[in-house]
Amino acid sequence: MLKVQVRLPMKRALLLFVTFLIFSCNFETKKISSEEVLELESRTLNWKEVDEYPAFEDCQNETELLAARECFEREVAQNIYAYLSKQQPVVTESIDDTLYLYLEINSSGRPEIDSVKIDSTLNNQLPELRMWLDQSIDSLPKIYPASKRGVPVSTVFKMPILIKAE
Numbered sequence: 728m729l730k731v732q733v734r735l736p737m738k739r740a741l742l743l744f745v746t747f748l749i750f751s752c753n754f755e756t757k758k759i760s761s762e763e764v765l766e767l768e769s770r771t772l773n774w775k776e777v778d779e780y781p782a783f784e785d786c787q788n789e790t791e792l793l794a795a796r797e798c799f800e801r802e803v804a805q806n807i808y809a810y811l812s813k814q815q816p817v818v819t820e821s822i823d824d825t826l827y828l829y830l831e832i833n834s835s836g837r838p839e840i841d842s843v844k845i846d847s848t849l850n851n852q853l854p855e856l857r858m859w860l861d862q863s864i865d866s867l868p869k870i871y872p873a874s875k876r877g878v879p880v881s882t883v884f885k886m887p888i889l890i891k892a893e
Contacts, residue, residue, distance in 0.1 A: 810863035
């Protein structure tokens with residue numbers, strides 16, 4: 728019986744110690760505001776990449792990111808080239824040049840030329856070129872904007888446009 732009496736106080740002492748430990752710990756919970764969560768998340772997100780590229784109706788079935796981008800750029804280029812080929816410019820010398828079009832698709836899907844890098848000789852030969860580019864962009868079909876985590880975002884594409892005229 729002596730053994731039983733020795734173990735009971737040890738169990739009680741252990742139980743009291745554990746109980747004391749649990750209740751003496753100061754557990755603090757910190758409530759984090761949604762602004763703090765957003766700030767933390769925005770620091771970790773790669774804002775230079777989108778989850779979905781802008782898309783025309785024909786490109787919406789593309790699930791792979793690279794294929795979706797290529798489809799979108801191909802459609803834009805085809806529309807620009809189709810519009811420019813309808814123009815009948817008169818040039819004094821042959822042209823074989825490349826310009827760079829920076830095309831922004833805003834978060835509502837509206838296309839707009841951000842800037843255009845046109846060589847001065849090309850600009851002198853085709854002074855209406857900027858106007859034609861604006862009109863070709865205005866004539867694009869409906870565009871679904873790019874998205875990041877399900878939120879529509881603006882994107883800018885640098886597109887080379889080859890200009891040939893004789």
